[in-house]
Amino acid sequence: MDKRKKWLLAGCLVVSGVAAAVWLKGYLEVQEPVRVLERNPPGGGDEEIQMELRTELGNFPVNFQLAERSYREEELEAVFERGVQWLDDVWLGENVSAEAVTDNLVFPTRIESLGLDIHWETENYRWIHTDGTLTAEARETAPLDTTVRAVLSYGDSEHIVDYPIRIVMPEKDAKTAFGDAVTEVLDHLQTEQKTASELALPEKIGDVSIRWYGRQNSIWSKIFIFGNICLVLLYFQQEERKFERMKAREEGLRRDYPEIVYRLVLLIGSGMTVRAAWEKVITDYQKWRKRTGENRWGYEEMEMALREMNYGIPELKAYESFGKRCGTQGYIRLSSLLIQQVKRGARGMNSLLAQEVGEAEVLRRENARKSAEEAGTRLILPMILLMTVVFAVLMIPAFLSMNL
Template sequence: MDKKKKLAAGIAAVCVVTALLGLKNFFTPKEQIQSLERNSPGAGETAVNLEVRTDEGNFPIDFQLEERIYEASELDGVFEEGKKWLDTVWLGDNTSSDSVTQNLYFPERIPHLGLTVQWKTESYRLIQSDGKVTEEALSRAPLNTKIRAVLKYGEFEKSYDYELRIVENVLQGDEELKQGILKEVKSRQTEERTQNEMILPDTFNGTKLEWYVREDPVWPKIFIFGNLILVLIYFASEEKRMQQIRDKSKELERDYPDIVYKLVLLVSSGMTVKGAWEKLIYDYRKEKNNTGKVRCGYEEMEMALREMNYGISELKAYENFGKRCASQNYIRFSSLLIQQVKRGARGMNQLLMQEVMASEILRKENARKRAEEAGTKLLFPMVLLMAVVFAVLMIPAFLSISI
């Protein structure tokens, strides 16, 4: 089944399912309703979408169904339930109201009951309205104080008082020693504010103290960033190597039509393949000495000639040439040269001319690609120039607007 048939089958299946659902909705009688259930107090409104049917026609009716509100007779029970919930949460992380050492938890709402809570403290210098126990309260500990929770629902409210005792947070072990030393240092700092130097304590409660400048270890940073840099260098070098390979491949493709055309021309004039090869390398060396331009295709040919001079057979040198270039065009051309050497000119001239025609097509294709690449490279400077032009035109216009 082709793509068009699959698409048609899918559309048909959707149409069938839609039609069945429409028929079911049409023939299924709707159940008439007489009432709507409200949300419980505090749960909020509900969006209602109804249809009303009359002798004059059917009409859509949309509205917000408000939550239920408590009757006055219910409120005492609701307030008591709210107090029970507050009893379980207001201490926060403290274990008992007789030993408060940390901040209290003052919720502003009781969502499941729809009640709001207002907190009042006996002294905001001891406990703030958000439940925070102040430093002054902890420094004056132990002390007793009170807080009041006012539960509200509309115009109705009810207050509940809580008694608590703020005590000093008893530290143990190393934390106690640390806080004690810190307190001693702060005390000395206050006493010696007029001195050029602050003398650090050498003992604390019989414990000998030795002071050193704390230094963050450098080795984790060196380990992480060093390895990261090495990885980045590796990938950068790999990318550079791959880019060099891509650049060389492009250079080889550019040189291919020129190499094929010249070599076939020389072979067709009666020269041997090796003689034509040497002639191309001789001309390339002269051009390279004059211009300094290096061409990858001719460099590979020169390496093949060097192999022949070192004793490698001519056929093997042509084969190695095609493999080093790693291009289908060069591999095919090297195989044609090998056949030319083996079989001579008989039947090979036509194949070589076909390769020349193919290389001309490749030359045009390479020229088109270079033109496209040049256009792409010019895109960013054009966008940048456009932004500069807009800035030159718009900035003076904005500056000239009087506010």
């Protein structure tokens, strides 16, 4: 038994033991009959009671709601007073005084701790809603005096409290008041000088001397954001170009590989040494490059390997570096075969080189197939554009003739 199963078995035993102990304790415990149930205080809410009734006829489960205790008549006056005290601290909300009400009032509908319900009435519902919200009409016509009434109730008993209030306009800070004054002065000047070709701006508003300037739109934030976006896009563009160059190099190496293998095997099979065959391939490539002005990745890597040999790097090391730089499995395998050819000579290598030629032929066909598929994909967009032009040529005259 592994450790996890042992832990699982031990846990089951512990849980079963605890459950058995709890059951045994309840079974052996002598229960006293319950004769009194304590109610929740007023406002505490009803309580769900689950009991068992034991009689000579058997045991019966009994479930019922135990209602909270109700206030006695002599308690209600003190409870209403406590409710009014709680309400006095709440109903003004953010307002400092009832003599200067500028914000919405707070009208609670129940005092949970006392079990009291509250109903609100306003003298004019066009000024104050029953939820304590000041209307736009009240704010526009302020200052004005009105009264709100709170009706505290418990069962059939009620207690009424009236709150006289004065709704006023909120005081503006110095900056807001000055801005309103500027707007008022400009409106007045516009009216006075509406026929003039120029608007004379005031040099003083109230006791404040002012000077007017054209607002300069700060573009530093735009330069910062746009510049950083351009840098990020430039970075990704460079990365994309790097990726495209690497992809083009891999594609070029893949296309050049079959041809390089064919030429090397042909020259080596004709009796040339590996280095002589290598130099012959590079010489022919240099003539082709001079004539066409184009480069081919596989031959460029071969030329670099030949340059290393000419600089004194051992031939075997140059072939090994050539395979590592190209990085593909085919080139690594080719460099290995060439190294073995140099070390061992022609014995046993002709078959390996012939096998490599066969694999290169398969790769050449695969390259041709991929090129054909890519060419077909690239032709999809021109075909769609051509079909659009054809549909336009066919349909436009038809629609024109129908309108005629």
